[in-house]
Amino acid sequence: MSDHFEPVIVGFLCNWCSYRAADLAGTARIKYAPNLRPIRVMCSGRVDPQFVLQALRSGADGVLIAGCHPGECHYVNGNIKALRRFTLLRKTLEQWGIEQERVQLLWASASEGTVLAAAVNRMTEDLRALGPLRWGEKVLGDNGAAHLVVEEV
Amino acid sequence: MTDQKKSPAEQEKVGVYICHCGSNIAGTINVEEVAQWAEKNPNVVVARNYEFMCSSTGQELIENDIKEKGLTRIVVASCSPHMHEKTFREATERGGLNPFLFEMANIREHGSWATNDKEAATSKAKALVNGAVERVVHHAPLEKIPVDINPNTLIVGGGIAGITAALELAEGGHHVYLVEREGTIGGRMAQIDKTFPTLDCSACILTPKMVDVGQNDNITLLTYSEVESVEGYIGNFNITVRKKARCVTEELCTSCGICEEKCPQKVIDENYGAGISYRKAIYRSFPQAVPGYPVLDKENCTYFQTGKCKVCEQVCPTEAIDYEQEDKVITFDVGNIILATGYDLFDARQIPQYGYGRLANVFSSLEFERMVNASGPTAGHIVLRDGVTEPESIAIVHCVGSRDQNHNEYCSKVCCMYSLKFAHLVHEHLPDAEVYNFYIDMRTPGKGYEEFYHRLLNEGTHFIRGRVAEITDADRHPGEEGKLIVQAENTLLGIQQRTPVDMVILSAGIEARHDAEDVSKLFKMGCDHDGFFNERHPKLAPVSTMTDGVFIAGACQGPKDIPDTVAQGGAAASQVAKLISQGTVLMEPVRASIREEECSGCRICNTLCPYNAIEFDEEKFVSRVITALCQGCGTCVAACPSGVIDGAHFTYTQVMAELKGVLWDVQSDVLTKQEVA
Numbered sequence A: 001m002s003d004h005f006e007p008v009i010v011g012f013l014c015n016w017c018s019y020r021a022a023d024l025a026g027t028a029r030i031k032y033a034p035n036l037r038p039i040r041v042m043c044s045g046r047v048d049p050q051f052v053l054q055a056l057r058s059g060a061d062g063v064l065i066a067g068c069h070p071g072e073c074h075y076v077n078g079n080i081k082a083l084r085r086f087t088l089l090r091k092t093l094e095q096w097g098i099e100q101e102r103v104q105l106l107w108a109s110a111s112e113g114t115v116l117a118a119a120v121n122r123m124t125e126d127l128r129a130l131g132p133l134r135w136g137e138k139v140l141g142d143n144g145a146a147h148l149v150v151e152e153v
Numbered sequence B: 001m002t003d004q005k006k007s008p009a010e011q012e013k014v015g016v017y018i019c020h021c022g023s024n025i026a027g028t029i030n031v032e033e034v035a036q037w038a039e040k041n042p043n044v045v046v047a048r049n050y051e052f053m054c055s056s057t058g059q060e061l062i063e064n065d066i067k068e069k070g071l072t073r074i075v076v077a078s079c080s081p082h083m084h085e086k087t088f089r090e091a092t093e094r095g096g097l098n099p100f101l102f103e104m105a106n107i108r109e110h111g112s113w114a115t116n117d118k119e120a121a122t123s124k125a126k127a128l129v130n131g132a133v134e135r136v137v138h139h140a141p142l143e144k145i146p147v148d149i150n151p152n153t154l155i156v157g158g159g160i161a162g163i164t165a166a167l168e169l170a171e172g173g174h175h176v177y178l179v180e181r182e183g184t185i186g187g188r189m190a191q192i193d194k195t196f197p198t199l200d201c202s203a204c205i206l207t208p209k210m211v212d213v214g215q216n217d218n219i220t221l222l223t224y225s226e227v228e229s230v231e232g233y234i235g236n237f238n239i240t241v242r243k244k245a246r247c248v249t250e251e252l253c254t255s256c257g258i259c260e261e262k263c264p265q266k267v268i269d270e271n272y273g274a275g276i277s278y279r280k281a282i283y284r285s286f287p288q289a290v291p292g293y294p295v296l297d298k299e300n301c302t303y304f305q306t307g308k309c310k311v312c313e314q315v316c317p318t319e320a321i322d323y324e325q326e327d328k329v330i331t332f333d334v335g336n337i338i339l340a341t342g343y344d345l346f347d348a349r350q351i352p353q354y355g356y357g358r359l360a361n362v363f364s365s366l367e368f369e370r371m372v373n374a375s376g377p378t379a380g381h382i383v384l385r386d387g388v389t390e391p392e393s394i395a396i397v398h399c400v401g402s403r404d405q406n407h408n409e410y411c412s413k414v415c416c417m418y419s420l421k422f423a424h425l426v427h428e429h430l431p432d433a434e435v436y437n438f439y440i441d442m443r444t445p446g447k448g449y450e451e452f453y454h455r456l457l458n459e460g461t462h463f464i465r466g467r468v469a470e471i472t473d474a475d476r477h478p479g480e481e482g483k484l485i486v487q488a489e490n491t492l493l494g495i496q497q498r499t500p501v502d503m504v505i506l507s508a509g510i511e512a513r514h515d516a517e518d519v520s521k522l523f524k525m526g527c528d529h530d531g532f533f534n535e536r537h538p539k540l541a542p543v544s545t546m547t548d549g550v551f552i553a554g555a556c557q558g559p560k561d562i563p564d565t566v567a568q569g570g571a572a573a574s575q576v577a578k579l580i581s582q583g584t585v586l587m588e589p590v591r592a593s594i595r596e597e598e599c600s601g602c603r604i605c606n607t608l609c610p611y612n613a614i615e616f617d618e619e620k621f622v623s624r625v626i627t628a629l630c631q632g633c634g635t636c637v638a639a640c641p642s643g644v645i646d647g648a649h650f651t652y653t654q655v656m657a658e659l660k661g662v663l664w665d666v667q668s669d670v671l672t673k674q675e676v677a
Helices: A016-028 A050-057 A077-097 A115-129 A136-141 A142-153 B031-038 B055-071 B081-093 B108-111 B118-136 B160-173 B202-217 B258-263 B302-306 B309-316 B364-372 B413-430 B449-458 B516-521 B563-581 B604-608 B635-640 B652-662
Strands: A009-014 A036-041 A062-067 A103-107 B014-019 B044-050 B074-077 B103-106 B143-148 B153-156 B176-179 B219-222 B225-233 B236-243 B267-268 B278-280 B330-334 B336-339 B343-345 B362-364 B392-398 B434-441 B462-465 B466-471 B483-490 B495-501 B503-508 B510-512 B551-552 B584-587 B592-594 B614-617 B622-625 B645-647
Touching: A009 A016, A009 A050, A009 A115, A016 A036, A016 A115, A016 B108, A016 B160, A036 B118, A050 A062, A050 B652, A062 A077, A062 B584, A077 A103, A103 A115, A103 B219, A136 B614, B014 B031, B014 B055, B014 B118, B031 B044, B031 B118, B031 B635, B044 B055, B055 B074, B055 B081, B055 B434, B074 B118, B081 B103, B103 B108, B103 B118, B108 B302, B118 B510, B143 B258, B153 B160, B153 B225, B160 B176, B160 B202, B160 B516, B160 B563, B176 B225, B176 B236, B202 B219, B219 B449, B225 B516, B236 B336, B258 B309, B258 B503, B267 B652, B336 B563, B364 B503, B392 B413, B392 B466, B392 B483, B392 B495, B392 B592, B413 B434, B413 B449, B434 B483, B434 B495, B462 B483, B551 B563, B551 B645, B563 B584, B592 B622, B604 B614, B604 B635
Parallel strands: A009 A036, A009 A062, A062 A103, B014 B044, B014 B074, B074 B103, B153 B176, B153 B336, B176 B219, B336 B551, B362 B503, B392 B434, B392 B503, B434 B462
Antiparallel strands: B143 B584, B225 B236, B236 B330, B267 B278, B343 B510, B466 B483, B483 B495, B592 B645, B614 B622
């Protein structure tokens, strides 16, 4: 870990498009960075901003939210709701000093295995360049020690 | 909202099964290491690895362990849940557990197949297995929701795919609503002269089927109609159709055709006639139209445009003409839907160097198809645009708009064969004419297709392998004067070739309907990047879509010829017939529910729901989910400010547990008070 940093990315993939895009990438034997750890949700609209915050807080260096293309959502427009939440969340994170590249939103249809694989590669590169997130230092300071004291009081 | 400290989850006994999938997984992931590692999780009672978990022996492992070791939760790490989730849920159930007390970790598609790095793949597999274990202990037993299937079916599109599906279902005793946008059913096949490779007369084999549709009591035929809205879900769709006013009273019309004959207004028939023939303002596309009633085209009718004429009304012997007729909006319920909306032909004007629309004697394939048809404008005579001169030489250009990076990358599948058919028809009609087929590759897969190609080789067609660069009337020497010159590289001889001809036919490819995307939205299913409707699985579910109860057939799914289209029409009908005979279908219990006692009544969720499945109880001042309408997307769950909406099987606790599970190796950055304790 000291000389070579491999980021950990949590991916929230929608069941209908992006999860299947990742399935297709595998089926087509497209090789891409093994840094993504996918979690299936029914719709990108299910991605509660708390999931993203929890992922970052729990050690992920980045979060990828992936859904169907606008207009192709299995649930009509859940992806648009994801987009709105994402926009607000990213602004909030930015104010906390968390780089934009750490939380990304992607549209990948079930037939776009290559798109998903390329996005994971790109994001992995982005995060390698940025280095580890270190949520404790960055957001809480003192790796959360101060935060703990406050809580204990 | 957060987990209880001493949750019952900690007492669950989990069995973990790592699949080798032959060498598909075990070749990249160290499955033994993953299993041994998984067994260290305090919840895991047993962790095994086995060659093929989906085999009956693999499934028996699960069943026996549940019975013998008292397992309460199952995790299988293998392929995608889209592949085998059902298999393992059933094994779990056979073992005596609720099938939803199971979770799958996808270590093949998302793991071993996605990387060659064995160490990274093994470590990713551990993370995914751990995520599944941490999640599954929070699973709750769920029951699938039974839904009754309305035995009626909606079929959209009255081409050969829709006709086939409608007849299969109707003859099996099921009621069908067949909706067609045009005034008659028949579709593309009705425009075609001969079918390859048998050279059957297209109309002769199609029209008996059309008549069958018209006469079948189980088919409600709605022509000149379009679907306006689709509500509901599998088994219970509510359909609204707009039946456009054709200004003819169907009950009175005897289809005698006098109105059409006497109508003074000629209109170029852009649709059925491919723009090279005329129809009247009140018309039937062709004499065998089903239903036989004409359609009055208001935009071109002299009476509607100038207020004078009414010839059709005067000549109609049964007083069937009704200028005041209005559109009718019809609603009905169906259980299933088959979309068979067909295709558009590539517009050759998009390739300006081929001169279509600019050079008179460059024809599109559909124009030629109509011309060579005995019922077409020239009664089957092949003539130049002047209507009289017979061409002495004809070039047929394959792959127009297909296999072309600038237009459609895919192969349209039928053009080679219909181009060969054209060449044959030219030889038949004009035995002295020279025919040049310019092709990239000759693609003739199909029963009797290659043999047809060989037949053409013996008929004296000139085959030139090369994509045509340009078609021009700019002659360079007297031999080219007054001709169209086809410029192409003959790639077999390695030379540039200029071929002077009298007529060029552009074999345009198949494209998705221009409004396919709107249709896909209406029926809540998807299109692929070429605009064709997306099938559920390219190999194993070619006529199903991602939306339960909505099926697709024919060229709306991708380019295909008549036999494949008919096969898909039949396949879609059998899928529907299966559901009808089941009577009920069990739906995934992934549904939202609101804990009413904690609901603040803010109503944020009410407007978010795309299905209007959340109602507001004014008396109790709380929101409530109508389970039958909820589709389980979870948007409301994510949005509820009080966190009191539960999304079954994707609860806050379950997702959070999985999240922490997949981050097991990095989760040390921050400690909270709870985690310290």
